[in-house]
Amino acid sequence: MMELVCPAGNLPSLKAAVDNGADAVYLGFKDDTNARHFAGLNFGPAKMSEGIAYARNKGTKVFLALNTYPQSGGWPRWRSAVDGAADLGVDALIAADLGVMDYVAERYPALNLHLSVQGSATNYEALRFYRERFSVRRAVLPRVLSLPQVQHLVANSPVEIEVFGFGSLCVMVEGRCILSSYVTGQSPNTFGACSPASHVEWKDGRNGLETRLGGVLIETYGEGCNAGYPTLCKGSFCVGGNTYHALEEPTSLNTLEILPQLQQAGVSAIKIEGRQRSPAYVSQVTRVWRAALDLCASSPASFAPRPEWKAVLDRVSEGTQTTLGAYSRPWQ
Amino acid sequence: MSKMIRLSLGPILYFWPREQVLSFYEQVAESPVDIVYLGETVCSKRNLLRTDDWLEIAARLRGAGKEVVLSTLALLEAESELKRLRRICANEGYWVEANDMGAVQLLQGRPFVAGHSINIYNVKSLSLLAEVGMRRWVLPLELSERALTDLQDGRPQGVETEVFVYGRLPLAYSARCFTARAHHLPKDDCQYRCLDYPDGLTLATQDGARFLALNGIQTQSSQTCNLLGQLNVMRRLGVDVVRISPQSANNHRVVEIFRRCIDGELGLDAGSEELARLMPVGPCDGYWHGEAGMKQTADSARELLGS
Numbered sequence A: 001m002m003e004l005v006c007p008a009g010n011l012p013s014l015k016a017a018v019d020n021g022a023d024a025v026y027l028g029f030k031d032d033t034n035a036r037h038f039a040g041l042n043f044g045p046a047k048m049s050e051g052i053a054y055a056r057n058k059g060t061k062v063f064l065a066l067n068t069y070p071q072s073g074g075w076p077r078w079r080s081a082v083d084g085a086a087d088l089g090v091d092a093l094i095a096a097d098l099g100v101m102d103y104v105a106e107r108y109p110a111l112n113l114h115l116s117v118q119g120s121a122t123n124y125e126a127l128r129f130y131r132e133r134f135s136v137r138r139a140v141l142p143r144v145l146s147l148p149q150v151q152h153l154v155a156n157s158p159v160e161i162e163v164f165g166f167g168s169l170c171v172m173v174e175g176r177c178i179l180s181s182y183v184t185g186q187s188p189n190t191f192g193a194c195s196p197a198s199h200v201e202w203k204d205g206r207n208g209l210e211t212r213l214g215g216v217l218i219e220t221y222g223e224g225c226n227a228g229y230p231t232l233c234k235g236s237f238c239v240g241g242n243t244y245h246a247l248e249e250p251t252s253l254n255t256l257e258i259l260p261q262l263q264q265a266g267v268s269a270i271k272i273e274g275r276q277r278s279p280a281y282v283s284q285v286t287r288v289w290r291a292a293l294d295l296c297a298s299s300p301a302s303f304a305p306r307p308e309w310k311a312v313l314d315r316v317s318e319g320t321q322t323t324l325g326a327y328s329r330p331w332q
Numbered sequence B: 001m002s003k004m005i006r007l008s009l010g011p012i013l014y015f016w017p018r019e020q021v022l023s024f025y026e027q028v029a030e031s032p033v034d035i036v037y038l039g040e041t042v043c044s045k046r047n048l049l050r051t052d053d054w055l056e057i058a059a060r061l062r063g064a065g066k067e068v069v070l071s072t073l074a075l076l077e078a079e080s081e082l083k084r085l086r087r088i089c090a091n092e093g094y095w096v097e098a099n100d101m102g103a104v105q106l107l108q109g110r111p112f113v114a115g116h117s118i119n120i121y122n123v124k125s126l127s128l129l130a131e132v133g134m135r136r137w138v139l140p141l142e143l144s145e146r147a148l149t150d151l152q153d154g155r156p157q158g159v160e161t162e163v164f165v166y167g168r169l170p171l172a173y174s175a176r177c178f179t180a181r182a183h184h185l186p187k188d189d190c191q192y193r194c195l196d197y198p199d200g201l202t203l204a205t206q207d208g209a210r211f212l213a214l215n216g217i218q219t220q221s222s223q224t225c226n227l228l229g230q231l232n233v234m235r236r237l238g239v240d241v242v243r244i245s246p247q248s249a250n251n252h253r254v255v256e257i258f259r260r261c262i263d264g265e266l267g268l269d270a271g272s273e274e275l276a277r278l279m280p281v282g283p284c285d286g287y288w289h290g291e292a293g294m295k296q297t298a299d300s301a302r303e304l305l306g307s
Helices: A011-019 A045-057 A072-088 A098-107 A124-134 A147-156 A179-184 A256-265 A279-298 A307-315 B018-030 B051-063 B079-089 B101-107 B123-131 B145-153 B178-182 B228-236 B251-262 B268-276 B297-305
Strands: A003-007 A024-027 A061-066 A092-095 A113-115 A138-140 A160-168 A200-205 A208-213 A216-221 A237-239 A242-244 A252-254 A269-272 B006-009 B035-038 B067-071 B095-098 B112-114 B134-138 B160-173 B201-204 B210-215 B218-226 B241-244
Touching: A003 A011, A003 A160, A003 A279, A011 A024, A011 A045, A011 A279, A024 A045, A045 A061, A045 A072, A061 A072, A072 A092, A072 A098, A072 B145, A092 A098, A098 A113, A098 A124, A098 B123, A113 A124, A124 A147, A124 B101, A147 A160, A147 A256, A160 A256, A160 A279, A179 B160, A237 B210, A252 A307, A256 A279, A256 A307, A269 A279, A279 A307, B006 B251, B018 B035, B018 B051, B018 B251, B035 B051, B051 B067, B051 B079, B079 B101, B095 B101, B095 B134, B101 B112, B123 B134, B123 B145, B145 B160, B160 B210, B160 B228, B160 B251, B178 B201, B178 B210, B228 B251, B228 B268, B241 B251, B251 B268
Parallel strands: A003 A024, A003 A269, A024 A061, A061 A092, A092 A113, A113 A138, A138 A160, A160 A269, B006 B035, B006 B241, B035 B067, B067 B095, B095 B112, B112 B134, B134 B160, B160 B241
Antiparallel strands: A160 A252, A200 A208, A208 A216, A237 A242, A237 B201, B160 B218, B201 B210, B210 B218
């Protein structure tokens, strides 16, 4: 049975995930050692101990994300984050950087190591490297493979595979996208955030409300339109005389439709994106996915997503729409 | 005395007609670059040249005295792509540039180059890759002079450092082809539209600023990264190789300007002025200075100085 891995941006979200049926939650420290380095988010040491105890008590695993790339000056911070995680006894560490993984493998060989999506491994030769060098047990796949490619990769993978099931959609291969730092100086790899809020501006312009990132116009909203967050790759731009969402629309990934195929392929876990979202989001999404995974496990042949599931997920999606993303060839 | 910085030409990132590629490398054979990276690194559908064709060009360039490195795909998704990768990695004659950890896995135990899309952000990563055979690495594009200084301080023996100093910056890779999307075509029936855009397809903001260049599944900066003015700093930091990324026009003039600056025949300011005329949308150098990559710091400094 596939494991359900849910986001916990803070203690209320962690409890929401645990209470609604997550098999595992993932979380991070309150600094740039993880890829959701947002103000007001994540865990200090006390809250983290409390969260881990709460999850343990209900039989839910805890994964700690340490998935950014330390530069020389930052190394002590990452090292103490690894040490802290090992002390807390988390069930797995999710890492991306070669140096961090090397340290974990050498210092804490018994600690489960997962390759983060930020590690950017899209093929089984790369996975073999991480398995052989660092004894990585599981890898989270970037959102770039079609369903047949995922099936082929799982069949040849030396490690367990976790894939994204639902949430905000990265259009680019994770871990190798520097669009955010091109515009703001800060990227997921270096700073733990994409399109960081500190560089966002909202301003009334000639054609409506303008949103900018690092001074670059990302979107213009006419009267009556709901303004969204200016994530760089989801803006409207002009190419060849046309103005449109040149890279991707504001939309979320949703793979409910292909759940039986993912299960059949041997995928080990489904990840829900959204540590930056509210506890209400985590409750609703976890509940839907718990029900879906249970149904898929018990009757894969007749499995079909229920309309009420889709209604719940659409409501909490970016732009209130969802896509299969790269899993579906036409999307590419 | 420090060694002379060598000049490299990166792989062609665009899809050019076969004849154009062949004549481009005929010129490269005569040009004053030291190292040439060859091969398709962006999209496996671009098949006007096969691996054997690239090997033929490699032999021609080696005959002309160039060091040749075979470069590989950055985003590996299909088994057919791994198959081609294995063949390149198993070649007996040339070093290979790994642009994905899958290639690193296949190249372990032999000398290889780690391209700029291999994430090397700290000395531990550098040392680990050196242990498995890496002999040269290219600084990740978003890292600064300060980061490079730290990395150079801890650089293992026998490893050379290369910096991308000129060209449109490859910023991202996707499963989706944005050039096909611009033409309302699915990737599987892209009709090779990349052939129409020898330097990428310009993406502008709604207020008219030229912002990015779409190059199939790759997204690039529309500005040209130019670090010519930093050559002396790089020499001081012990940088071994500086890389120029090919453009369809004026490539050989760019190479010549860098060559003359490296050889001390042309001043860096004069060289920069000449280069400024050759960039389609102007320069950027922000990453090097620890700022947003699209920023142009050198120019604003010059404006402040009133020159």
